Amino acid sequence: MRAHVGDHLIVESPTTGATRRNGEIVGVHHNDGTPPYDVRWSDSGRVSLVFPGPDAHIHHTGHPAGTAAGAGARPLSDVEVAALVRDASAAPSMHNAQPWRFRYFRGERLFHVTADLARTLPHSDADLRALHLGCGAALMNLRVAAAHTGRQPTTRLLPDPGDPTLLATVALTSPLGDEDDLCGLYPAIHARHTSRSPFADTEIPESVRTTLREAAGAEGVSLSFASGWHLQTVLDLTLEAEARNLTDQGSAADLTHWTQLPDQTPRSATEGVPPYAFGPRRHGGKAPVRDFAGGRPVPGRETADFESSPQLALLATPGDNPNDWLRAGQAMERVLLTATLEELSSSFITQALEWPDLRWPLRDPVAGAGHVHMVLRLGYGPPGPRTPRRPTRHTLDIQP
Ligand SMILES: Cc1cc2nc3c(=O)[nH]c(=O)nc-3n(C[C@H](O)[C@H](O)[C@H](O)COP(=O)(O)O)c2cc1C
Structure with missing residues (x-):
């Protein structure tokens, strides 16, 4: 079985031959078009990974989705x-x-x-x-x-x-x-x-770093990897912010509002950071991953050694207004999606960004001016859980 993105996967009843399910193939995992496929089902609109069985066949539409003739002209359901x-x-x-x-x-x-x-x-x-x-x-x-x-x-x-x-x-x-x-x-x-798990100390190759910089650049935002004393400064400022957050009632209130410990009454199953996404408590290593437990004990939570040389990338723009923030957010996601395709795991290190006096010294000393909007932690490690x-x-x- 071979398919292109844009073809349809038809699943038929083995007894009557009637169509049971129909979905558009929105992702093909092998260059030669063989399964599995990401399929967006027409009945639910959901995308799932499908290994087609003998009751399934492909309806070829003759053009990949990205160039679908007239797709732009057809109204969306x-x-x-x-x-x-x-x-x-x-x-x-x-x-x-x-x-x-x-x-x-x-x-x-x-x-x-x-x-x-x-x-x-x-x-x-x-x-x-x-x-x-x-x-x-x-x-x-x-x-x-x-x-x-x-x-x-x-x-x-x-x-x-x-x-x-x-x-x-x-x-x-x-x-x-x-x-x-x-x-x-x-x-x-x-x-x-x-992913709030430890990453390997394996360095991200320069070619991949360039691809990520280009992803940010396409949105008019700069991405720079911190190194040497700049990296040390970012780590120090983040630890300082972590310490402040632990004793700051306002930060603690925000954290408590949006996180949920296993012994608490569930507030909503559709928002906030659940305990299974906290990752292990840091025992050693230098990656200052935010502790969503905020010092509260979480039964069964493990401790782990994190990487000794975290790979941190900073997103910055010359301006600092809502337009810049929206551009930075788009660039951030473009970088993260690109990193995911490069098989990198990612998390965020934003504690220092939440304190105006700690945010300013975060900036890249080589690029000079610029307002830092995000610090990303990138590396090779386990993927995070779906939230x-x-x-x-x-x-x-x-x-x-
Ligand atoms: C502006 C911003 C700041 C964030 N800050 C942190 C952070 O400091 N530490 C962290 O572990 N995650 C941080 N996150 C990640 C969110 O917690 C995460 O996106 C959310 O829980 C949803 O989980 P998901 O990214 O796995 O879909 C941040 C995300 C954004 C957009």
């Missing part, structure tokens, strides 16, 4: 709109607060991406920078997912000066044009997870 929002919502957000909402205008084929101000972190993110980063990441996923369906995502940031909660609009009216380089990132959207997301009935509304 509500199931397809919800599938795009599920892809967007797989994005990372601080404490998994998922501070986004989506509105789709069927007639105009236009998404509004808005900030959900009920999901802010008042102490750790008072200026809403982290909120914009998370929403920027969701916007990047939406662009990738739209491009993957063969539609050009024409994006405008902050289109209404009178409404700062309207973060972006994405029009899907044209066939795919100059965003076609985004299609290849699609398989990484649901494979990327934050929950809010269902689209809570995040999406569709207008005529």
Whole structure:
């Protein structure tokens, strides 16, 4: 069996021959088109990895999804709109607060991406920078997912000066044009997870670092790997921030609100950081992974030695306003998706970014000016676990 992205997988009843399920192949894992495939099922809109059995065959559509003739012209069904929002919502957000909402205008084929101000972190993110980063990441996923369906995502940031909660609009009216380089990132959207486990000390090759820098550069954002005394400075500032966070009532309140220990009454199964994603407690090594337990005991949690020379990359822009934050968020997700395809694991080291006096000295001394928006920890290690997301009935509304 061989297939291209865009073909359909048809599963038939072995007794009657009637079609039981039909799904679009949205990812092919082998260059020669043999299984397994990522299939988006038409009945649920969900994507799953499928090893087709004898009751399945391929319906060839004759063109890959990215170039699907007329795809840009065909209206999206509500199931397809919800599938795009599920892809967007797989994005990372601080404490998994998922501070986004989506509105789709069927007639105009236009998404509004808005900030959900009920999901802010008042102490750790008072200026809403982290909120914009998370929403920027969701916007990047939406662009990738739209491009993957063969539609050009024409994006405008902050289109209404009178409404700062309207973060972006994405029009899907044209066939795919100059965003076609985004299609290849699609398989990484649901494979990327934050990994708070130890990584190997294996160095990331220079060619891969260059690919990651280019991914950030494509969004107008610089990515630099910290080394030497700059790396030491970033580690020291992060430890200082960790120490402050432990005794700062506001940070502790944000953390407690969005995390849940096993002995607590569940507050919601669709948001926040669950204990299984905390990773082990750091015993040795230098990677300053945030301890989501905040010093509280978690029964059965292991300790581990982390890498002795963490590989940290900083995202920065010359400016520091909501437009920069949204660009940085898109760049962050583009880097993370690219890293996932390069078989790298990733996590975030943002403690020092939450204290204005610690944020400024984080910047790259060689590049000079620039505002740091994110510190990423990258390396070879176990992938992180999937964490929950809010269902689209809570995040999406569709207008005529
Ligand atoms: C702006 C921002 C800041 C974050 N800060 C941290 C951090 O300091 N430490 C950490 O382990 N994860 C951090 N995260 C990752 C989130 O906790 C994670 O994205 C969320 O729990 C969802 O999990 P997932 O990334 O595995 O999908 C941050 C994410 C964003 C977007």
